[in-house]
Amino acid sequence: MRGEFPSKILFLRRRKMKTIGIILLTFFCVFYYGLGLTYAQQEVKVGVLIPLSGGLAVIGENLQMAHDFAVKEINEAGGIKSLNGAKIKLIYADTRGDSKIGMSEAERLILREGVVAIVGAFQSSVSYTSTEVAEKYQVPYLVPNSLMDAITERGFKYTFRVERKGSLWAKDQIDFIADMGKATGKSAKTIGVVYENTDMGQAIAKGIRKWAPEKGLTIGLDEGYPPKTSDMTPVVLKMKRANLDIVILNSYTSDAILLIRTIADQRVNPVAFLGSSSGYSDPSFIKEVGKLAEYFFDLTEWTTDLKHSPFVQQKNVAYKKWNKDNRDFNGGAAFCYASTYILYEALEKAASYDPKKIRDAFAAIKITKGPAMMIPWTPIEFDAEGQAKGARMLVVQYRDGQRKSVWPAEISSTKPVWPVPKWEERK
Amino acid sequence: MSWNRTLFALAVLAAVLFPLVVRDPYFLHAAITVLLFAFLASSWNIIGGLAGQHSFGHSVFLGIGAYVSTILFIYWNVPPFLGMIIGGIIAAIASIGIGYPCFKLRGPYFALSTLAFTEIFRIIATTTEQVGPVDLKGAAGILISFRPGNSFVNFQFAEKAYYYYIILAMLILILFIHNWIEKSRWGLYLAAIRDNEDAARSIGINARRFKILALMISAFFGAMAGTFYAQFFLYIEPILFSSALSIEILLIAIVGGAGTLMGPFLGSLILTPISELTRTYLGGTYAGVQLIIYGGILVAVMMFAPQGIIPPLAKRYRMLFERRA
Amino acid sequence: MIGFIEATISGILMGGLYGFIAVSLSLIFGVAKIVNFAHGALFMVAMFLVYWILVLLKVDPYLSSLIAAGFLFFFGYFFQRFFIEPILRREKETAPLTVILLTSGLMMIIENVALLLFGADYRTVKTGYTGKVWEIAGLFIAQPRMIGFVLSLILILLLGLYLRKTNLGRAIRATSQDREAARLMGIDDYRVYKITFGVGGIMLGFAAAFLVPFYFVHPAVGELFVLKSFVIVVLGGLGSITGAFLAGIIVGIIESLGAQFINSALVESLIFIIFIGCLVVKPTGLLGKQRE
């Protein structure tokens, strides 16, 4: 276009520009000091997508606390140094556990709130869709805990996931079962998988179907039950009749409570029960079922008694002191806490408010120290797909109401009880 | 008459200019949602308003439309605009199967039976993961990968304005169809059936046939909305079949004024932003407040203006809003 | 075989409770032709009432069921008086939709107020008999379920007697059969409706109390039972108390056996299919009477 302009006009323009430039420069010089000041108070806005109402509100609030705690620590420690101590400001958006809302909220965060990065969104279905939005607007999106494989299998440049892929959760569960067999000599033959018929449950079940045969395990029961099931007895009776060695369960909290109670009522006695986090790691689960949870194994990303890093105990103590109803971290919360630190490291590295630069920082990150080390593997880095390398799951067993890590042995605190005592024999 | 025509024209004009004035994509997004639900409620309005058959199963057609066009698009690269028509036709055929048993029933029975149908579809969509070559992904839902740029072939646009004008056009189309039906002979039949089915049959109207015809049209457009939904949000899941969504749709139509031409639009204009805004500003801190407000509105309307908010207005702007000219 | 028997028994036990939960819905539906979508919300309220009485006053659910029943009577009575009656009075022949939407609006409000008050935690209670089972020939029967079932059965018989023997009960039945005729016979139909709603509330209160010992309490707990209750009401026949109870048991058995021999995820839909089929073939339900 320019070329078409008569040179005169062009000349005028040039001059005009120059003058404007000079004016701006003077302004800049004059206000430099002032600018510097305002800069110090500046905030880095980060969006957090979690369910804060609806059925998953409990879980959402739990994660929210973890984020708040991490941000409090970071800001008190002087915020992001590379940005003259800019403070991190988390802006929460309620997904209501609805993937559609998740998308529009992600959009709102980016366009209205102008966040430089997003963290979230707990449920796979929501992360799955909202990452799409972030990709579209080229804003980095850190996923602390969503397991659906596809999330990092779409060649996205802006999605980073800390969590282990869902299909591999099942692999870890199967490995655990096999290892326990070797370790105790009490090996299992037939396993059953009972899961809530939602994206998460279906992902686990798919994985079990894939990995069980490789360890010579036969699947004796493969039962998905509908969400909002009012009575678990039918499922439990089926479980009982299949007389399984291992029962692998996947449920949200309400079902988990009903299931355990019914299992106890019906005296279902396999070698072991193995949960898949979610409902079984929800604090209100142990609070409500109490003794019944004893000896129950649960797959989890994290627990308070891991031995690999001093931060685990010390941060959990601090957290417990800080939060109102002195809760421990659970897996989800711990990952949110650690993820906030990964985000912090990325921001430090990027030294910029530009989402693209922050994205590159994520891609290049390699963390081996700091509170991010709550996560039970080092180093923390992401592969080309944005999936955390070396991510792995652990197994805990409920002992006197505590979640004691039992697998893998090298970082665990406790020797597992395997097989678990029969219900009749428990007092 | 002309006065109302001009009013209508002005409204359309304002709608057309909206994106040029409001550049903020967030508001545009909200506006599109408003229009989408206005369109959905209008499509419900043909069976629910004109024929007075208060179906609680409209989301079934939405779901069918979304799944059909999406699967065709992903597996056989059928352009969604074509898929939209195919989905519509399939939904219309399905509606015969739903209408045939349900139209034997009246009042609450009809409502409950249609409700049951949505549940059945939802459950099937949730539990089936694989159908021949097609992977329905069960509860996980299907994501349509985003293709950059603005393409009518892919029915995907980087600028939201495209979506806005498409759904606006669809809405205007259905309003004209509604108006045409209402004025036509069988529009009068439908009104008779709505007011008193026994009397309608006693004067030689084959009630069942006309109800099913109305349902088919309603289903066809419901499915079109489904395709639009899929292409706009680029993600579909079994929730699309949920009864909650059905109720939301019918709510919008009723609150606006079932059977009236502009009722669904007005209803959506009021309810959709409320649920959006309350969610945005209250959602996080006070879980569920938005639903309390929503429920409050619903109760208020049912108790004080059960015909919806249009009929009171209708007194003033008769020809444009009146149930029958 | 043993599995079959086991499943059937558990189906009957839970089904009985489903039926009992649906009874109030059936009464209201049958007598006043009101489709009450707030049914689940009322149920939830009753459960929370029982829960708090137990937690704060240490009163056993089976005892506090009386309080819950009493409270729900008035709740139901005024629910009808202040929300539904105005609509019935205004509209000549009641438009089902208006009432459906009204009640579902009330449901939203009640449930979310509960969410604000009590939060989204799942709460359970520990009583002397939670987790206790009776073992009969290798079958385990959870005591609270059995107790709940028996008590429901008794209460349903009592309700039946009430409707047959007392004047008010007769008035209720008369109104349900022919509102106009009843009015001509000098029955105040609106009063009957209020009473009916109240009586329904009583039953719901008891049902809630019977469930609490082995269930969880949550603002959305009602949603688990609403649709099922409607299915049961229609299967059983409008306003037919015994019908609802039987239908409940049938649904329970279908659920239980279906899960055993088909798949629990699909059974849900199976129930709805049966529901539609029944509506189309015999809209009057199992024990409903056909009328001109």
Added chain:
Amino acid sequence: MAFFEIKDLQKQFGGLVAIRDLNMSIEQGEIVGLIGPNGAGKTTLFNVITGVYGPKRGQILFKGRNLAGMGPDKICQRGIARTFQIVKPFHTLTVLDNTKVAAFCRIKSHEKATQTSIGILHFLGLEDKAHIPAEHLTLAQKKKLELARALATQPQFLLLDETLAGLNATEMDSMIETVRKIREQKGVTILAVEHVMRAVMKISDRVVVIDQGHKIAEGPPEEVVRNPEVIKAYLGEEYGRP
């Protein structure tokens, strides 16, 4: 061949028999009064004739054609129209549209249908009400609207279900007048259920009395009312209201 004939008709609801081996026949141009005590099955008979219910067995012959098992719409198209005891207007539609939608039964074009409707409304003296919604009419007017709607379908055979009930003396007389005119001017055969004896005597050439779904008497009005059977059936029911 009779214009209209019923052959041992039977209808039951669950256990109870509403109509038992009923036989009757009507000649073209007759006005037949159908009377009987409450619950005698008069309205049920209407509903069976007009196809609301299918009969259990028996025949309903209209000009030699059996109507049993046909739906109301089919039967209407065959040329049988009815009014309802409890008036059922299309309350949101105007009086004209109420009539017009019925006229569509035979006439497909809007203009012609409108003309016919206006004609009928004029015939019944409703023309000034043509453009107000039916819900705003008085009972008497609604009853007339019932007639208008029935006539708009251009029937050869018209069933009137208690068209006179609930009307005051003057309204009743004008209605009786109208019914006569319908027969005279339009040559429509009429079967009228009536409760009001006086009215029955006035309009009908012949009266059929049924009790508990069974025909107990038949003949000219003045004979029938003296028939002991009839008196027995009506015992307790006072004669000629109002």
